[in-house]
Amino acid sequence: MRLYQMHSSPWSERARWALDHHHLPHERIEHVPILGELLLRIVARRPLGKLSVPLLVDGDQVILGSLAIARHAEQKGSGEPLFPSGKxxxxxxxxxxxxxxxxxxxxxxxxxxxxxxxxxxxxxxxxxxxxxxxxxxxxxxxxxxxxxxxxxxxxxxxxxxxxxxxxxxxxxxxxxxxxxxxxxxxxxxxxxxxxxxxxxxxxxxxxxxxxxxxxxxxxxxxxxxxxxxxxxxxxxxxxxxxxx
Ligand SMILES: N[C@@H](CCC(=O)N[C@@H](CS)C(=O)NCC(=O)O)C(=O)O
CATH class of the missing domain: 1.20.1050 (Glutathione S-transferase Yfyf (Class Pi); Chain A, domain 2)
Structure with a gap:
């Protein structure tokens, strides 16, 4: 897995924490605000629309946003669940x-x-x-x-x-x-x-x-x-x- 992120951003920290919690090894790629957007577009195969980090690439899948990444980590990884059922x-x-x-x-x-x-x-x-x-x-x-x-x-x-x-x-x-x-x-x-x-x-x-x-x-x-x-x-x- 590759995580496009900004190391000082709380949104990226949420994604890193969820991946770490579920014991999912990942490579972290530091995003440069605005200037890195072209790379994100290529990686996400999204020529249009707003793109931000954190963004996770897992094989063919591109997962956008901290909450979606945390849910993905919950499905893929091990460890105590972070999303209690019915909540x-x-x-x-x-x-x-x-x-x-x-x-x-x-x-x-x-x-x-x-x-x-x-x-x-x-x-x-x-x-x-x-x-x-x-x-x-x-x-x-x-x-x-x-x-x-x-x-x-x-x-x-x-x-x-x-x-x-x-x-x-x-x-x-x-x-x-x-x-x-x-x-x-x-x-x-x-x-x-x-x-x-x-x-x-x-x-x-x-x-x-x-x-x-x-x-x-x-x-x-x-x-x-x-x-x-x-x-x-x-x-x-x-x-x-x-x-x-
Ligand atoms: N709702 C998104 C927020 C993402 C967001 O606002 N990211 C900002 C701060 S990390 C960003 O990518 N800034 C750099 C840019 O837009 O180039 C999430 O939960 O991940």
Missing amino acids: DEAIERWNQIGDGLVEAGRILVTHKVLADPEGQRESIPAFVPEGFKGAAAAGTGIVAALLARKYGFAGVSDATARAQAREGLLALRAALVSGRHLVGERFSYADLLMATSLQFLRPVADLYMPIGPATRRCWSNPDLAEEFADLLAWRDQIYAEHRK
Whole structure:
């Protein structure tokens, strides 16, 4: 299996985690935002329409999106199920809440990277030679503008993104009052996806997702992290127990 992914993206982390959980070995290919789209189109044999990562290639099959990849992993792999039977609707609802959080996070992170030259430098792919990194970083604004257009967040303010984020965070807090697992009595994909959705409050330890110091700064929102410290404690525990 080949997973086209972005190593710092929570959506890609969901796919990696589900594949790892089900003991499915896979090669990871780092996607370069916007510039890598042509390769994705060739791989997915899709000349038209929006294409994103994570994208999984398994033989003749091309599986698009984190949720579909996690379901595919459940069918193909071994290990404890992540999708308890009869709970599809609940998982779908958490997926929507989690996506709302990661979308809000993407807006906040993009704005922070645009204001942080070191963050821009760290976001340049590793294959770009050191001497060209400065020039490549100058293109960050163009890539950010194209991503904002592609995902419909051009002109959306931090205040709007934060309000959207708080809504999802409060929903998670309310659900965790009745137990540490969101769906059923055991660890499920709902826990996995909501744990990854808190990345933009404070990234998980480098042990799980290594990132540079400037990238960590851009992905941090200390005031939200303080307000929702209980959720981060839950997230860290879920990672410690289940992200092998
Ligand atoms: N709903 C999709 C979201 C995928 C998504 O938004 N991917 C973004 C962030 S990782 C992406 O591919 N960005 C780079 C690009 O569009 O070139 C999922 O669950 O996988």
